[in-house]
Amino acid sequence: MRLPSILYPVEQAFRYLYGALPFSWRAGAQYRRLRRFLSEAQWWDAERIREWQTERLGWMIRYAYENVPGYRHLYEKAGITPADFGTLEDLPAFPLLEKSFVQTDIRAFTSRSVSPRNLTYLTTGGSTGVPVGFYHTRVNRWMEDAFMHAGWEWGGWIPDQKTLTLRGWFQGTPKRFFWYNPLRRELHLSTYYLTVETYPQYFQIAKQFAPLFIQAYPSAMTFFSRLILERGDAGVLQPRVIFLASETIYPWQRELIARAFPTARIFAHYGHTEQAGLGHWCEYIDQYHFWPFYGYLELLDSQGNPVPLGQVGEIVVTSFWNYGTPWIRYRTGDLGILAGNFCSACGRNFPILSNVQGRIQEFLISQYGRLVSFTALNVHNDLFDHVWQFQFYQDTPGKVTLKLLPRSEFSKNDLNRIQQEMSSKLGEDFSLETVCVEQIPLTPRGKFKVIEQKCSLDWIKETIE
Known part of the structure; x- marks a missing residue:
């Protein structure tokens, strides 16, 4: 009531x-x-x-x-x-x-x-x-x-x-993207509306809260x-x-x-x-x-x-x-x-x-059934410095789409370099398409997935030892 x-x-x-x-x-x-x-x-x-x-x-x-x-x-x-x-x-x-x-x-x-x-x-x-x-x-x-x-x-x-949280517990709205829980002294900032445009508001609220x-x-x-x-x-x-x-x-x-x-x-x-x-x-x-x-x-x-x-x-x-x-x-x-x-x-x-x-869902699958984890791709250099976020999407074994949310300084050279280096790391049993997007959606719980795996995974469990 x-x-x-x-x-x-x-x-x-x-x-x-x-x-x-x-x-x-x-x-x-x-x-x-x-x-x-x-x-x-x-x-x-x-x-x-x-x-x-x-x-x-x-x-x-x-x-x-x-x-x-x-x-x-x-x-x-x-x-x-x-x-x-x-x-x-x-x-x-x-x-x-x-x-x-x-x-x-x-x-x-x-x-x-x-x-x-x-x-x-x-x-x-x-x-x-x-x-x-x-x-x-x-x-x-x-x-x-x-x-x-x-x-x-x-x-x-x-x-x-005082604790600041950036998790999916609180969704909020575009105009009300924060909520304070006095019972736990927690300030919740919604992960759903954190963008390049809303960052100044998020940062100012976090700064004032001083968690x-x-x-x-x-x-x-x-x-x-x-x-x-x-x-x-x-x-x-x-x-x-x-x-x-x-x-x-x-x-x-x-x-x-x-x-x-x-x-x-x-x-x-x-x-x-x-x-x-x-x-x-x-x-x-x-x-x-x-x-x-x-x-x-x-x-x-x-x-x-x-x-x-x-x-x-x-x-x-x-x-x-x-x-x-x-x-x-x-x-x-x-x-x-x-x-x-x-x-x-x-x-x-x-x-x-x-x-x-x-x-198990955080693996890419080659056309021959080879599994590649994100960790194995070894993303430790400046390859994605001009990208806000990126996500690998797969719905067919051997075919992968790499989605990029580009920053203002992103160029055609960045796109070509990412395409070449990631294709080389994935191997010849993968076909990679690299595309720029305006948004990469979060999950219903406000999480961001580096790998969005849509392939059937029943048989994958049998290949992991």
Whole structure:
């Protein structure tokens, strides 16, 4: 029910007063208990973590079997029951969960033990073509905050400080592209309306707000940084930390952002809307430390076998906290490289991914089925200096369109050079067309995709090992 307009000022005043209270107090007792647990458990030895995970996994498997018809069907079809799980080594015997299973019948994968009033419907971003719908419960709210804040603290985060966000949470309008949330002391700038023309307004608002922290999509922060450097505004905004997430982070993006914000530390984490796996960089190294108390991580090849250290595998996760739609051995479609299960720099016994290479959809496909990641194209020189943004579009194997959003100084020579160098890097089994465009649309969630992949990807998973 909407409040009468006369009461809006009263409501807003209450939000500001309530937001002035410490977040840990407002978040509730469950949040505080979990934060205390994480502050201690992050230093447990490997054996104690395994014991905790074994107990939690056994409980989640029993919960899903008893309350979620889709899991009972999967397990009965595989001839397996919760009684067959006793150690972590038993987990591979349980079936993998495909996105399509939940897409096809969300009711079958929704817990019967949770009241509909305690369910919140969400969807994934739809990077596989069709968004996957699922349910969270109230547990996900305080749980996610507790883990996120514990991980951000490794990067220098402090609670109750001003934060600027450039993410898809807030869309706004062309005339109202910012919104302040006093409950979290966050100023949201819409990624949908950030352009060369609107940059002065965005920058002035950010400057007046003077945030201590910035949260952003890497693509949005890259574009904002390009504009800052172009206008000679580098170093004016001085956040302590820039937190990046939700997209693949490329080295050239980090370099560009660091030039625009020379005083800021760049800190990243891996996560997704499903809240089944979460990894932060630590205080000392820029590698993803996956929380063993958030979910159980597996890195598998195309045959479902664990990959050795240093090899690329698909990230498969089991959530310990999702009771609405449980995720057990869930294939995320994301790819990572396993670096080990212990960080000698920080001392945590966490699974470490040296790199998250992005989604399976972030590859280009040659006419012979060869896969080329954006990272492999090695865009580290001045090739795109006269371009605001660029995007690879593909709907047919072997044929790629490179879309360029040109800057004022862009010339025919730039176009020819980009065409020649990128054709050479892609190889002879690709046909490349380079075109200039006036706009490169964002996704419904306000993200910018470097590769817009429209080819069928069912067979691609079989080629990634």
